[in-house]
Amino acid sequence: MANLYTKKSADYKKIGPKRETINFLLNYSKALRVVDYEEIQFETLLN
Amino acid sequence: MEQLLQDSALVEQYLSGDENALETLINRHSQRVYSFIFSKVFDKDIAEDIFQDTFIKVIRTLKRGAYNEEGKFLPWVMRIAHNLIIDHFRKSMRMPKFEGNDDFNIFSVISDNALNVERQIIKDQVEDDVRKLIKELPQDQQEVLIMRMYKDMSFKEISEITGVSINTALGRMRYAIINLRKIVEKNNIVLTNQ
Incomplete structure (x- = not known):
């Protein structure tokens, strides 16, 4: 099998959002409740 | 196709109250959505904010039961991100910064006429x-x-x-x-x- 002479860059870092941002979104989702009252929707954040 | 089915299945699970389904969805698409936003705004903090606003909108729409694009979760999220990027530029009335971008170098447009x-x-x-x-x-x-x-x-x-x-x-x-x-x-x- 042929040798590969290329190396992965040591600085290679995947671009993405911070862990805190994702945790915030998950907590926001858990806290958000949508209450239907007749034809009106109420959003409540239960923190 | 499998990925699309999985997305729609996860959306359904989330709508029926499974919060872990949302985590899977966010983790699966976070890099793609974030990279897309970053490629437009060239600023990590702004990209982070827009990413957060995008998913807040996703969560609210899903919880209100207003999501109706079965099987097209990612394109829908990307469209929300795209609209928020446009809002950002409208608000700030600024052009994206070009410095530090490999695709476009401002010095290739502005030339120095002096001889090297x-x-x-x-x-x-x-x-x-x-x-x-x-x-x-x-x-x-x-x-x-x-x-x-x-x-x-x-x-x-x-x-x-x-x-x-x-x-x-x-x-x-x-x-x-x-x-x-x-x-x-x-x-x-x-x-x-x-």
């Missing part, structure tokens, strides 16, 4: 070569050419100094140029700074 060191050396060499060539010309032609080109004198002044008519001075200049061209062609001399 290499070109300056070539220019000096060319000028030096031309001076040597002038020395090959007959004395009368050489005289007129130097007065006209290097001393910036008018043909009237040249004719007065050399004691010939203006027409003769013009003729000598013309022959000087023709002869210079002949010498250049004969000796295959390259006088260029490209």
